[in-house]
Amino acid sequence: MSSASIPDPTAPLTPSGNLRRRQLVSRVSEVAATAAAVLAIAVLVLVIYSVVIRGAKKVSLDFIFTTYPTGVGPMLLGTLEIALIATLMAMPIGVLIALFLTEYSGAKGARTMKLILDLVNGLPSIILGLFAFIAFVEFKGQSGFAGAVALAIIELPLIARGSQEVLLLVPQSLREASDALGVARWRSVLTVVLPTALGGIVTSTVLAVARAAGETAPLILTSSNFDGKMFVLNPFEALPNVPTWIYKLSEEGNPEGFNEAWGMSLLLVAFILFASLGARALLARSKRKLSS
Amino acid sequence: MTTVASPAAQAGGRGTRVSPLRKRADSIGDRLLLGICLLAAAIAAGTIFLVGYQIVHGAVPAISKFGLGFVTSTEWQPNFGVFGAGVLLFGTAVTSAFALFLGAPIAISIGLFLTLLAPKGVRGVVGPLVELLAAIPSVILGFWGLLVLAPFVQSKIEPFLHSTLGFIPIFGSPQTTGLSLFTASLILTIMVIPIIASISRDLFQSVPRELQDGAAALGATRWEVVRGVVLPTTSSGVIAACILGLGRALGEAIAVSQVVGAGFEIKGSLFETGNTLASQIALQFPGALTELHKASLYYCGVILLVIGLASNLIAQWIGRRFSYAGAVAR
Amino acid sequence: MNYPDQSVPSRVRIQTGATAFPAGVTGTTVQPLVRPELVFDSREVSIFYGAKQALAGVTLGIRRGQITALIGPSGCGKTTFLRSLNRMNDSVLGFRIEGQILYHEHDIYGGNVDQVEVRRRIGMVFQKPNPFPKSIYDNVAWAPRNLGLRRGLDERVEQALRGAALWDEVKDRLKDSALGLSGGQQQRLCIARAIAIEPDVLLLDEPASALDPIATGAIEELMHSLKGRFTIVIVTHNMQQAARVADRTAFFSLETGGEKPVGALIEVDETEKIFADPRDPRTRDYVTGRFG
Numbered sequence: 015m016s017s018a019s020i021p022d023p024t025a026p027l028t029p030s031g032n033l034r035r036r037q038l039v040s041r042v043s044e045v046a047a048t049a050a051a052v053l054a055i056a057v058l059v060l061v062i063y064s065v066v067i068r069g070a071k072k073v074s075l076d077f078i079f080t081t082y083p084t085g086v087g088p089m090l091l092g093t094l095e096i097a098l099i100a101t102l103m104a105m106p107i108g109v110l111i112a113l114f115l116t117e118y119s120g121a122k123g124a125r126t127m128k129l130i131l132d133l134v135n136g137l138p139s140i141i142l143g144l145f146a147f148i149a150f151v152e153f154k155g156q157s158g159f160a161g162a163v164a165l166a167i168i169e170l171p172l173i174a175r176g177s178q179e180v181l182l183l184v185p186q187s188l189r190e191a192s193d194a195l196g197v198a199r200w201r202s203v204l205t206v207v208l209p210t211a212l213g214g215i216v217t218s219t220v221l222a223v224a225r226a227a228g229e230t231a232p233l234i235l236t237s238s239n240f241d242g243k244m245f246v247l248n249p250f251e252a253l254p255n256v257p258t259w260i261y262k263l264s265e266e267g268n269p270e271g272f273n274e275a276w277g278m279s280l281l282l283v284a285f286i287l288f289a290s291l292g293a294r295a296l297l298a299r300s301k302r303k304l305s306s
Numbered sequence: 307m308t309t310v311a312s313p314a315a316q317a318g319g320r321g322t323r324v325s326p327l328r329k330r331a332d333s334i335g336d337r338l339l340l341g342i343c344l345l346a347a348a349i350a351a352g353t354i355f356l357v358g359y360q361i362v363h364g365a366v367p368a369i370s371k372f373g374l375g376f377v378t379s380t381e382w383q384p385n386f387g388v389f390g391a392g393v394l395l396f397g398t399a400v401t402s403a404f405a406l407f408l409g410a411p412i413a414i415s416i417g418l419f420l421t422l423l424a425p426k427g428v429r430g431v432v433g434p435l436v437e438l439l440a441a442i443p444s445v446i447l448g449f450w451g452l453l454v455l456a457p458f459v460q461s462k463i464e465p466f467l468h469s470t471l472g473f474i475p476i477f478g479s480p481q482t483t484g485l486s487l488f489t490a491s492l493i494l495t496i497m498v499i500p501i502i503a504s505i506s507r508d509l510f511q512s513v514p515r516e517l518q519d520g521a522a523a524l525g526a527t528r529w530e531v532v533r534g535v536v537l538p539t540t541s542s543g544v545i546a547a548c549i550l551g552l553g554r555a556l557g558e559a560i561a562v563s564q565v566v567g568a569g570f571e572i573k574g575s576l577f578e579t580g581n582t583l584a585s586q587i588a589l590q591f592p593g594a595l596t597e598l599h600k601a602s603l604y605y606c607g608v609i610l611l612v613i614g615l616a617s618n619l620i621a622q623w624i625g626r627r628f629s630y631a632g633a634v635a636r
Numbered sequence: 637m638n639y640p641d642q643s644v645p646s647r648v649r650i651q652t653g654a655t656a657f658p659a660g661v662t663g664t665t666v667q668p669l670v671r672p673e674l675v676f677d678s679r680e681v682s683i684f685y686g687a688k689q690a691l692a693g694v695t696l697g698i699r700r701g702q703i704t705a706l707i708g709p710s711g712c713g714k715t716t717f718l719r720s721l722n723r724m725n726d727s728v729l730g731f732r733i734e735g736q737i738l739y740h741e742h743d744i745y746g747g748n749v750d751q752v753e754v755r756r757r758i759g760m761v762f763q764k765p766n767p768f769p770k771s772i773y774d775n776v777a778w779a780p781r782n783l784g785l786r787r788g789l790d791e792r793v794e795q796a797l798r799g800a801a802l803w804d805e806v807k808d809r810l811k812d813s814a815l816g817l818s819g820g821q822q823q824r825l826c827i828a829r830a831i832a833i834e835p836d837v838l839l840l841d842e843p844a845s846a847l848d849p850i851a852t853g854a855i856e857e858l859m860h861s862l863k864g865r866f867t868i869v870i871v872t873h874n875m876q877q878a879a880r881v882a883d884r885t886a887f888f889s890l891e892t893g894g895e896k897p898v899g900a901l902i903e904v905d906e907t908e909k910i911f912a913d914p915r916d917p918r919t920r921d922y923v924t925g926r927f928g
Contacts, residue, residue: 023675023757023836024740027749030756032784033527037752040529047423050415051432054503057496058439061450110346118340129622130351136550136618137357137611138557140584144591144607145357148364167353174350200335228443230560231588238592257445264449264564272453279446290441294434520766520826523724524779525756525833534778539769 062283069280072273078281082242086278089242092253093282096158096237097227099249100165105219108173109208112215115174116181117203135171142167143232156239158246158253164232169222176218176297180211183304213300220293224286230257238262256282361611364604367597376605382570384594389602391609396572397580398613400487401562402555404576405494410548413499417506418532433507440500448561451493452485456565459492460484464577478575485567487580493561498551505547509540546625553617557610559584583610673700675837675867676721677738683716686730690716692898693735696886698837703859703868705882705907707875708922712888713899714871718839721869722758723751756783759835763842765822767814767829772797772806775814775825779833792832799865800828801858820851827858831866838862840870844877856881875923878907885910887919 021030029037077085111131115124142164150160184207192202208215233255240246240254256278263275362369368376368389379390416436420429464480471477513536521531537544559582567579568589581589583606594600676698683691691713698704706714719725720733723744737744744754768775776793785792793810797803802824806817814825823843830838840859844852859868859881872878878885886904890897903916914920 020834021753021757027739027742027744027746027753027757029750029753033750033753033756036527036530036782037750040527043529043532044423047415047419050412051419051424051436053412054416054436054439054499055432058435058442060454061442061447064450064454065446107346107349110343111350113339114343114347118343127347127350130347130354132622133354133615133618134350136553136557136614137354138559138584138614140557140559140587141357141361141607141611141614144364144587144604145360147591148360167357170350170353198333198335200333200339203339224441228441228445230443230445231584234560234588235591257443260449261445261560261564264445264452275449279449282443283446286441286443287438290438291434294437514766516762516764516766517768519724520762520829521768521778523722523755523760523762524782524829525752525759525835526779526782527752530782534782535768 065276065279065283068273068276069278069283072277073280077277081244086242086256086259086274086281088240088245088254089256089259089278090281091245091247092158092237092240092255093227093257095247095249096162096165096233096253096255097223099159099162100169100226101219101223103162103166104169104173104222108170108219108222109177109215111170111174112177112181113203113208115178117199117207131171131174134167137167138231139164139168139229140231140235143235146232147235151236154250156237156252158237158249158251158255160236161233161253161255162249164236165226165229168229168232169219169226172222172225173215173219176221177211177215180214180218180297180301180304181207183214183301184210185304210304214297214304217293217297217300220289221297224289224293228257228282228286230261233258234261358611361604361607365601365608368601368605369608371598372602372605376602377609380572384590384596384599387596387598389598389605391583391602391606393570393572394581394583394586394606395609397487397490397566397569398556398582398584398610400576400580401491401494401566401582402552404487404491405498405555406548406552408491409495409498409551410502412495413502413551414506414544416499416503417510418536420503420507421510422528422532422536436500436503439496440504444497444558444561445564447493447496448564451489451561451565455492456484456486456489458484459486459489464488468577475574476576478573478577480577481567481579483567485565485579486577487566487569488576490562490566490580490582490585491576493565494555494558497558497561498555501554502544502547502551505550506540506544509543509547510536513539542624542627546621549617549621549624553614553621556617557584557614559588563588583607674698674738675700675740676869677736677741678717679736679738681717681720681733681735681737683713683720683725684730684732684734685728686732689896689898692891692900694901696901696904698867698869699884700867701864702883703863703870703881705878705885706869706871706888707873707878707885708888708902709890710873711899712890714888715841716899717888718841718869718871719760721837721839722760723754724760726751756833757835758837758839759830759833760839760841761823761826761830761843764846765819765826767817767822767825769813769815771811772814772817772825773810776828776832779829783833785833796828796832797825799831799862800824801854801861802828818851820847820854823847823851823855824858827855827862831862836867838866838868840868842871842873845873852877875911875925879911882907887914887916887922889918889922 078090079085079087081088111127115127119127146160146164150157150163188206188210189202192206193199237252237255238258239252242254242259246253260275260278260282263271372379372389376389376391377395378392380392381388381390382393383389420433424432460480460483464484467477468479517535517539518531521535526534562582563585566581566585568581569579570581573580587603587606587610591600591603594603674697676696678694678696681691681694682689694717706718708714716725720737721744725731733745739754739758743749768778770778773793776796777789780786780789780792794803794807797806802821805821814822817825823846827843844855847855856877859870862868870882883906884904885907887902887910888899889902891900903910903914903919905914910919911923914923
């Protein structure tokens with residue numbers, strides 16, 4: 015064995031042998047990792063910056079509340095309505111699935127259900143749009159409802175998973191105390207477990223809505239024939255909505271349209287970012303409270 | 307509704323899980339609730355089959371007319387009733403592969419940064435910011451790509467790459483608009499990074515402290531600890547994360563359609579226009595008039611669905627099969 | 637403060653670390669007061685984690701080529717002190733050290749000191765065996781490869797495994813995963829791993845506490861054979877183990893004088909003396925088992 019590479023123990027504790035080179039390599043890797051993070055943040059900042067600077071020019075109270083051509087009120091309202099309908103469909107099913115996973119299923123059932131949720135989560139949104147088209151639009155024409163169905167499918171795994179995480183954090187002692195008092199399982203689930211987890215479930219839903227509100231592909235195929243000149247409330251017609259309008263404007267090549275698109279983007283991004291950040295913070299807090 | 311009082315809490319129950327919860331559904335109310343839950347679960351499961359069935363059903367006219375040759379043929383002429391997905395598959399493959407090969411190293415580096423390098427305060431800020439990148443709707447990212455990124459790419463990046471690496475055919479001469487497979491790939495990279503980064507971050511965080519301490523105590527530099535311990539133990543999870551990111555890139559329709567240029571041929575250079583399966587559906591379906599045209603787009607959807615489900619399943623399989631948790635020391 | 641006992645003469649810088657009387661001198665005549673060679677010289681070392689003080693004013697010398705045991709009840713700072721010797725506490729949040737730890741007269745926490753170099757010369761084996769999820773061979777060869785010691789790697793691995801009394805048991809399955817070994821074998825593997833790079837010092841943090849009695853016995857035998865080549869510092873809960881294995885023993889305990897209990901070094905001496913006739917009553921109480 016070469017003892018030349020065994021350092022003299024009494025020598026000063028500065029790098030010996032090949033350590034200087036290895037420390038250099040380590041430093042380079044640290045710089046690279048930091049650069050990667052900086053790059054990602056930079057892209058985020060660039061995008062947000064563009065949206066804010068260009069969109070702010072257009073956004074005003076008129077813009078938000080009036081109809082085309084002065085404003086995009088119908089689109090905003092329609093987006094809210096579609097999101098609402100989608101959530102009304104997805105939330106109960108999602109919460110029930112979460113209850114199934116935490117309260118009733120065995121190991122095998124849980125694994126299967128998780129697989130299914132992951133698969134649903136991975137379905138490309140354009141495919142869901144095609145599905146909604148075949149299922150509804152082919153027979154009855156475009157409708158906000160058809161779009162909402164596709165969005166509900168997108169929201170479902172997110173709500174289920176988020177609710178499940180929160181339900182798992184509800185202390186076992188709560189359930190056991192209820193059992194010990196002779197209360198039926200279903201009653202304690204509905205009156206004790208669910209209410210405790212409600213905060214987390216709601217915030218998970220908000221996160222899901224934030225995700226679904228920006229989805230364009232399903233709506234292109236189900237709810238894109240509108241002109242925005244009046245408010246539409248009937249979900250069985252094409253509901254005006256923000257994402258498809260932005261898409262349409264972006265494909266038209268008209269600079270004035272571009273400005274409008276930036277304005278709508280600002281509104282959409284603002285809603286999504288605030289909803290996401292707020293919900294995430296609240297979710298973290300309710301998780302902490304439950305597990306403390 | 308009468309309820310049967312449950313006996314005082316005892317161990318037992320039908321579940322095979324280790325959880326101490328009793329899995330009993332003894333009263334009618336319980337059975338009803340369980341039934342509703344099962345119904346919900348069945349709806350979710352049924353959705354996948356329903357979606358698959360409908361898409362395949364819609365594609366039948368095209369499948370029966372073109373068969374498997376659809377996959378290789380590069381002719382797409384709606385007016386003549388000739389359709390082939392070759393160009394689209396090429397575009398899908400190129401853009402997704404690019405996004406993965408560029409995005410995965412960056413994302414993994416970000417994961418390492420967040421777990422091993424960043425002090426707590428920085429981590430708390432950078433982490434959510436990276437996840438925020440994932441929250442940007444694709445239509446806005448595509449719009450930004452169209453008006454901000456594409457011109458920049460066309461005026462600065464493509465000429466630079468062409469002048470330095472132009473001897474490689476894929477870096478051909480820049481086109482006028484900057485709408486190209488290259489720009490689409492960049493947009494997809496941006497979308498893929500947050501997915502891989504956040505999963506990687508969770509994985510790196512789960513590497514046991516003792517293992518890293520053990521490596522450090524042997525006189526290893528930080529990078530050596532990463533290379534020798536952190537990366538190897540999380541490798542299968544990271545690969546699974548990458549495949550999930552790939553699935554995202556494969557299925558992205560809107561943003562890609564805004565910046566890819568809707569090209570109809572396979573050209574040799576990245577800087578030329580092209581198209582992908584998802585993007586083609588988004589671009590042409592609303593305007594498709596003939597049944598065959600629509601059916602061909604459904605056929606594209608079938609291919610997309612198959613690739614998407616396959617990548618999802620593969621990611622799950624890899625993540626589960628080689629998980630480190632199964633190899634913990636006795 | 638207890639300073640290393642000076643009544644035993646020893647030659648400075650004897651390769652094997654054994655002590656020897658100067659020629660011609662018998663045990664009872666005048667002995668030259670030669671300072672024993674100190675590998676570690678800790679002077680008034682206090683350690684804090686944030687606002688909490690874990691150790692107060694430890695002054696302790698570790699002699700070359702000997703086994704020094706640190707004993708005492710749990711929570712009195714033995715492991716903290718040990719980990720400070722090779723700067724493994726640096727990554728702990730809020731870690732702060734006052735006083736000096738000199739290693740061959742170099743301040744370990746000095747300005748120019750490279751942490752990695754410190755750990756290259758001062759190795760550590762942990763309480764719970766922590767082999768890498770690699771093959772047995774790769775576990776031992778990993779650090780030498782980093783250091784560029786690629787020539788004669790096979791021999792180095794064999795020597796290390798022999799030194800850890802593990803060679804015969806694993807020589808036919810070097811390519812097998814290290815995780816397939818028993819607890820005692822894994823711990824010996826960790827020792828082999830540490831000695832493969834020929835460090836100057838070995839720090840052992842309760843190396844046998846997670847092992848069964850037979851494995852423990854094997855580890856103790858090992859330490860006797862390693863003693864000459866390395867300076868060893870071992871933290872142990874097991875007094876009998878210290879008595880069997882150590883040349884010198886340092887007794888730590890909690891000092892409850894101030895407002896909060898703080899770990900402190902009570903007494904350090906030849907092992908026989910600590911156990912047979914300790915100076916401090918607290919030491920006597922501990923070694924006679926009067927308190928845990």
